[in-house]
Amino acid sequence: MNSRPSCCSNPVSVIPAVCMLCGSHCGINVTFANGVPAKVEGRADHPLSPGYICPKGQAIAEIYNSKERLQVPLQKTTEGDWKQLSWAEAIGIWADRLQAIKKQYGAEAVAVHVGQAGVGKQFTSYVERFCHVFGTPNFSTSESHCHQSRVMASRMTCGFHPQPDFMSAGLIVLWGRNPRQSSPEAMQLIKQARLKGAKLMVIDPRAHGLARQADLHLQLRPGSDLALALGLLHVIIKEQLYDQDFVARWTKGFVELAAAVDKWSPEKAEQLTGVKADAVRQAARIYARSTPACITPGNAVELNIEGFQALRAITIIQAICGNLDIRGGAMATRHLPLTSLALKEKVPVLKKAVGQEEYPLFFKHSGQAQANLLAEAILSEHPYPIKAVVIAGSNPLLTWPNVGKIKEAFSKLELLVVIDNFMTETALKADMVLPAALFLAETEIWENSCFPGENRVGAAGKIVGNRACLTNWDLWKQLAEEMGYKEYFPWESEEKALDFRLKALGLSLSRLRQYPEGVVYDHWQEKKYEKQGFATPSGKVEIYSEELEAYGYSPLPAYDENEENQNSYPDEDYPLLLSSGARSMAFLHSRYRNIPSLRRLSPAPWLEINPSTAAAMGLNDGDQVFLESSQGRVAVRLKFTEELSGQVVYLLHGWREANVNILSDDRLLDPVTGFPACRAIRINIRKK
Numbered sequence: 001m002n003s004r005p006s007c008c009s010n011p012v013s014v015i016p017a018v019c020m021l022c023g024s025h026c027g028i029n030v031t032f033a034n035g036v037p038a039k040v041e042g043r044a045d046h047p048l049s050p051g052y053i054c055p056k057g058q059a060i061a062e063i064y065n066s067k068e069r070l071q072v073p074l075q076k077t078t079e080g081d082w083k084q085l086s087w088a089e090a091i092g093i094w095a096d097r098l099q100a101i102k103k104q105y106g107a108e109a110v111a112v113h114v115g116q117a118g119v120g121k122q123f124t125s126y127v128e129r130f131c132h133v134f135g136t137p138n139f140s141t142s143e144s145h146c147h148q149s150r151v152m153a154s155r156m157t158c159g160f161h162p163q164p165d166f167m168s169a170g171l172i173v174l175w176g177r178n179p180r181q182s183s184p185e186a187m188q189l190i191k192q193a194r195l196k197g198a199k200l201m202v203i204d205p206r207a208h209g210l211a212r213q214a215d216l217h218l219q220l221r222p223g224s225d226l227a228l229a230l231g232l233l234h235v236i237i238k239e240q241l242y243d244q245d246f247v248a249r250w251t252k253g254f255v256e257l258a259a260a261v262d263k264w265s266p267e268k269a270e271q272l273t274g275v276k277a278d279a280v281r282q283a284a285r286i287y288a289r290s291t292p293a294c295i296t297p298g299n300a301v302e303l304n305i306e307g308f309q310a311l312r313a314i315t316i317i318q319a320i321c322g323n324l325d326i327r328g329g330a331m332a333t334r335h336l337p338l339t340s341l342a343l344k345e346k347v348p349v350l351k352k353a354v355g356q357e358e359y360p361l362f363f364k365h366s367g368q369a370q371a372n373l374l375a376e377a378i379l380s381e382h383p384y385p386i387k388a389v390v391i392a393g394s395n396p397l398l399t400w401p402n403v404g405k406i407k408e409a410f411s412k413l414e415l416l417v418v419i420d421n422f423m424t425e426t427a428l429k430a431d432m433v434l435p436a437a438l439f440l441a442e443t444e445i446w447e448n449s450c451f452p453g454e455n456r457v458g459a460a461g462k463i464v465g466n467r468a469c470l471t472n473w474d475l476w477k478q479l480a481e482e483m484g485y486k487e488y489f490p491w492e493s494e495e496k497a498l499d500f501r502l503k504a505l506g507l508s509l510s511r512l513r514q515y516p517e518g519v520v521y522d523h524w525q526e527k528k529y530e531k532q533g534f535a536t537p538s539g540k541v542e543i544y545s546e547e548l549e550a551y552g553y554s555p556l557p558a559y560d561e562n563e564e565n566q567n568s569y570p571d572e573d574y575p576l577l578l579s580s581g582a583r584s585m586a587f588l589h590s591r592y593r594n595i596p597s598l599r600r601l602s603p604a605p606w607l608e609i610n611p612s613t614a615a616a617m618g619l620n621d622g623d624q625v626f627l628e629s630s631q632g633r634v635a636v637r638l639k640f641t642e643e644l645s646g647q648v649v650y651l652l653h654g655w656r657e658a659n660v661n662i663l664s665d666d667r668l669l670d671p672v673t674g675f676p677a678c679r680a681i682r683i684n685i686r687k688k
């Protein structure tokens with residue numbers, strides 16, 4: 001057990017830190033009383049988030065002190081009870097079981113998944129390294145269902161993943177993204193940009209607060225983003241609103257695109273999206289005439305059956321209107337280039353990762369297994385038997401599609417190990433549960449892009465002791481040493497290991513610690529492509545992608561009407577579309593519903609529905625109903641809202657009391673990325 005830093009030993013002291021509960025990295029002041037965190041407030045002097053923290057940030061002390069927080073390693077007995085283990089016992093048993101499974105079935109029979117929550121972020125690379133040294137290709141992360149599709153779509157189209165420059169934009173387009181709920185640091189910038197006169201367009205099935213304040217709100221049907229993007233492209237091209245010089249010099253495949261979107265009149269787009277044709281025209285004209293403009297697509301776009309192609313189309317809209325890599329547009333900034341720890345050469349080439357065959361481009365770009373196929377792989381033993389799964393900081397039984405199948409698959413395993421802060425639904429099914437340290441007890445690195453054109457990296461210090469938990473670093477290092485892999489983990493401490501990763505930047509932890517506001521690692525410069533071209537095979541924006549074509553996908557963003565009609569349009573049996581997956585400021589996906597102050601903010605799950613839709617079905621506000629999909633049934637109470645219209649209803653994900661992933665279908669995955677289509681699930685409602 002690590003000792004608590006001496007600065008925390010005064011009866012009352014305040015220590016500045018950075019909140020690492022989510023990627024916003026807000027500045028916090030932690031007040032200690034008698035050595036434990038007693039209160040957390042926002043740091044008014046912090047450049048990332050002057051004074052702001054969200055409800056989760058305010059609850060950090062409550063989370064840290066929660067009696068429900070896991071403290072000791074636990075092993076399930078044959079009677080189903082939990083037996084406490086020492087760390088040495090737990091690591092020893094864990095190592096032995098992994099070795100035995102490797103010996104009997106091969107290293108690939110072990111899969112490891114790292115989620116977004118409850119575990120440190122930089123340590124993910126050490127887990128990946130462990131997997132490679134062990135010899136399994138089955139390492140996956142939350143990239144299986146978050147963000148990676150956006151990264152892939154933009155990189156394959158223009159060679160970089162853009163960062164929107166809100167502060168200098170004439171127009172900001174929030175497409176399936178509500179930064180009020182998900183990105184307070186982006187929200188600060190948007191507020192400032194609005195005060196400077198930036199227009200706002202919101203594309204979202206929900207008329208949320210920002211949508212109501214917007215200059216234009218397109219309330220599209222969930223899952224129809226690609227149809228809308230093609231309708232916008234049709235208008236922009238037909239009315240010659242695009243940047244003709246940029247298109248001529250810097251794009252490949254414009255002629256083919258123009259031919260392909262010829263049929264996508266605003267009227268056709270209206271049929272599929274529910275957005276009036278005139279509003280499609282108006283949106284296209286406003287966007288094309290508002291340069292510089294930035295579009296920021298959210299998770300709602302990628303979590304659909306056509307999500308990848310929709311994201312490609314959105315990148316193309318930005319490109320042909322001349323908004324790539326300009327001030328106020330989509331900036332090509334550098335992702336934090338830490339030294340890689342991957343040792344892929346240790347994994348036998350013949351052993352393909354789960355999902356590598358089905359989603360080869362996802363594997364090529366992420367280097368990871370596709371976790372959405374893990375349950376199927378366990379049950380079918382294709383491409384080979386999977387016998388052990390380690391889950392760190394993730395709760396698949398609430399957050400992955402088709403939990404019925406996941407439960408069945410996990411019960412077939414010989415070993416399920418869960419590493420987490422709390423006893424989650426997935427942890428309850430495990431053979432062994434290991435407590436994860438909270439971020440306050442770990443040394444971490446944050447990165448932030450809320451200074452337009454100046455991406456920064458900083459240190460988030462360890463300010464409390466670990467109680468009985470090992471840090472994530474210690475935990476994996478001890479496991480590696482127990483298994484005889486010490487030579488691959490030569491660093492004495494997480495600080496030394498982080499120094500190694502920072503070497504690529506010419507930085508060290510001690511240097512970062514001198515700059516609480518972070519160190520700028522990337523000074524953005526406009527239109528770099530004019531000197532070096534775009535980082536694509538042709539050096540141009542690839543509207544037509546030969547890489548996609550070579551892998552058997554449509555080289556242009558093309559809408560598969562049959563697929564779409566079958567899977568995400570309401571029909572007689574399932575006349576409503578359920579959207580799920582959005583964020584709540586009170587929770588982090590399925591997390592923190594056990595924290596009283598956060599639970600008070602949102603005490604119970606609700607199915608939100610427009611009053612007129614409910615009235616037509618004979619339902620009243622507050623009625624208990626069953627939601628039914630082709631996959632299962634969930635009971636929940638109705639709540640009326642004018643923010644949704646027509647056939648669209650909404651249920652927040654992450655509730656054990658009304659688990660939306662009982663309803664989602666793990667077979668409905670984006671054909672390029674394998675991302676689940678959980679933003680548009682066909683359902684019916686019956687009164688309970």
Ligand code: SF4
Nearest residue numbers: 019022025026054057
């Ligand atoms: S938004 Fe909330 S959880 Fe995220 S870093 Fe800021 S305070 Fe922490």
